[in-house]
Amino acid sequence: MDNTVLKQQDFADAAGTAVTMLVERLSVHAEEWFVVPLSGFLKELCQKQRQGGIEPVFCVSISVLRTALLCGKPGYRLDAYGQDWPLYDRPLTTRFVECPWLTPLWSELNDHFQAVLDQQEIKKFCYPLLAEQAAWKCTGPLFSMMGSLLKYHMAPIKDDRAFRALVKGDEFRIEFGEFLDWKIVLAAEYPEVDLFNSRGRQFPHRQFQDKIFRHKKFYKFNLKGSVFRNCEFSDSTLEEASLGDCLFEQCRFKNVIFTDVLLAGAQFRECTLENVVFERVIASIAGMAPEKMDDWYRALSMLLTSMEHVRFSDCDLRGGQMEQCTTTYTVMENTLAEASDFAILLPNI
Numbered sequence: 124m125d126n127t128v129l130k131q132q133d134f135a136d137a138a139g140t141a142v143t144m145l146v147e148r149l150s151v152h153a154e155e156w157f158v159v160p161l162s163g164f165l166k167e168l169c170q171k172q173r174q175g176g177i178e179p180v181f182c183v184s185i186s187v188l189r190t191a192l193l194c195g196k197p198g199y200r201l202d203a204y205g206q207d208w209p210l211y212d213r214p215l216t217t218r219f220v221e222c223p224w225l226t227p228l229w230s231e232l233n234d235h236f237q238a239v240l241d242q243q244e245i246k247k248f249c250y251p252l253l254a255e256q257a258a259w260k261c262t263g264p265l266f267s268m269m270g271s272l273l274k275y276h277m278a279p280i281k282d283d284r285a286f287r288a289l290v291k292g293d294e295f296r297i298e299f300g301e302f303l304d305w306k307i308v309l310a311a312e313y314p315e316v317d318l319f320n321s322r323g324r325q326f327p328h329r330q331f332q333d334k335i336f337r338h339k340k341f342y343k344f345n346l347k348g349s350v351f352r353n354c355e356f357s358d359s360t361l362e363e364a365s366l367g368d369c370l371f372e373q374c375r376f377k378n379v380i381f382t383d384v385l386l387a388g389a390q391f392r393e394c395t396l397e398n399v400v401f402e403r404v405i406a407s408i409a410g411m412a413p414e415k416m417d418d419w420y421r422a423l424s425m426l427l428t429s430m431e432h433v434r435f436s437d438c439d440l441r442g443g444q445m446e447q448c449t450t451t452y453t454v455m456e457n458t459l460a461e462a463s464d465f466a467i468l469l470p471n472i
Contacts (some may be wrong), residue, residue, distance in 0.1 A: 124267055128243055134167060137235040138261050141228050142268050142273045143361040149222065149269070153276035157185070160220045161297070164201045165285035168216065172290050177215045181292035182208035185309070186302035187266045193259070197225035200302060211303055228265065232258035263301070270299035270307035271419035274348075274368070278462065296328070307418065308348065318344070367420050387411065388420035395429045410439030410459065422463070440465040 127325045149156075164183070186200040198221045202214040236254040280286055280297070288444040295311045300306035309330035319327060319339065327347040334354045348368045357377045361384050368388035376396045386406040406423035407413055422442035433453040440455075445464035453468055460466040 128253065129239060130296040133236065133239050134257065134261060137232055137257070138264055140235060141232055141261065141265050144228060144231060145265065145269060146272065147348075149272050149276070152224065153273060154279065156224060157221065157273060158276065158279050160218075160286060161185070161201065162283050164203070164218055165280075165283060167290055168203055169285050169288050171216065176207045177203070179290045179292040180204070180215065181206055181295055184208075184211070184296045184306065185297070185299045187300070188302055189259070189262050189266075191226060192229055192262065193255075195226075197222045197229065208363070229258065229262075232261050232265075238335045246443050252470060266301060266306070267307070268419060271308070273299055274307065274309045275421060280310055311348065353443070367418065385411070386423050389423050391423075391425040391428045395423075395431075396433050397431045399433045401431070401433070401435045404435070405439050406443055407439050409441050409460075435465070435468070 203219040236257040249262040296311045300305040315416045337358040424444040431451040435455040438458045443463040
């Protein structure tokens with residue numbers, strides 16, 4: 124496409140408007156549009172397993188179909204895969220879910236570019252084709268944002284009776300993306316690992332219960348999306364670790380230092396933090412370097428958490444949430460906290 128006709132800003136404006144619409148609508152309709160169909164699909168899988176028809180399920184993939192959108196019948200595929208799921212070949216079962224709600228988003232993109240082209244000195248018969256081509260280029264980023272938003276609406280699925288009853292393979296995952304293309308993990312059920320007696324540092328989406336981490340160094344660990352329940356961290360350091368979307372529930376931290384850690388999307392629920400230091404921690408996607416941005420994250424949140432002798436230094440806490448927390452001798456130094464509940468900790472100058 125000729126860049127003299129449509130500028131980069133035109134695409135940015137169109138995508139921004141579409142994403143705003145998407146955020147507003149998913150906040151209300153995520154359950155109706157995705158959770159309910161997914162729950163029904165899991166129920167169907169359980170029935171087939173009881174009848175002896177299919178093997179353990181390793182992956183359930185939600186695939187948005189751009190071609191269906193272009194043909195005026197927007198929708199997504201639900202595919203269940205067995206042990207050979209990385210090949211995305213021979214799904215155990217498949218279902219197509221119609222998405223008429225995608226049509227207004229597609230129309231908004233087309234209308235935006237049509238309005239821009241109306242101001243250009245090109246032949247009128249080129250307008251519809253150019254507008255459609257431009258809108259097509261925006262659908263990939265739009266679907267990616269959709270997946271990033273959806274991962275925060277998956278809690279009901281994990282409590283679903285069919286989800287619990289489903290016979291799963293190791294490292295079971297529910298993912299979202301485009302068919303035979305990129306994927307984002309929405310929910311996972313991976314087996315627990317011994318972090319310090321296992322090879323490598325890539326351990327996303329793991330579950331840890333009642334673990335004690337004492338005198339440990341979490342250096343460059345990728346624990347994205349992992350869950351820690353009733354765990355204890357003491358006299359330890361977390362350095363250059365990725366803890367995006369991690370959940371810490373009823374965990375205790377004492378004499379712990381977080382340095383250059385990604386905490387965007389992380390949640391601390393009913394935790395206690397004593398003598399804890401956060402240095403150069405990124406807890407907001409606004410503070411992430413573009414080359415390190417692997418996903419979209421909401422901001423850090425702390426709920427019913429006690430902080431005593433805690434220090435935030437050179438951190439980015441923009442947009443962070445802090446609800447029903449105590450902050451005894453908790454201070455912030457040279458830290459960004461715009462539109463954040465943590466702003467109450469900023470020193471009065």
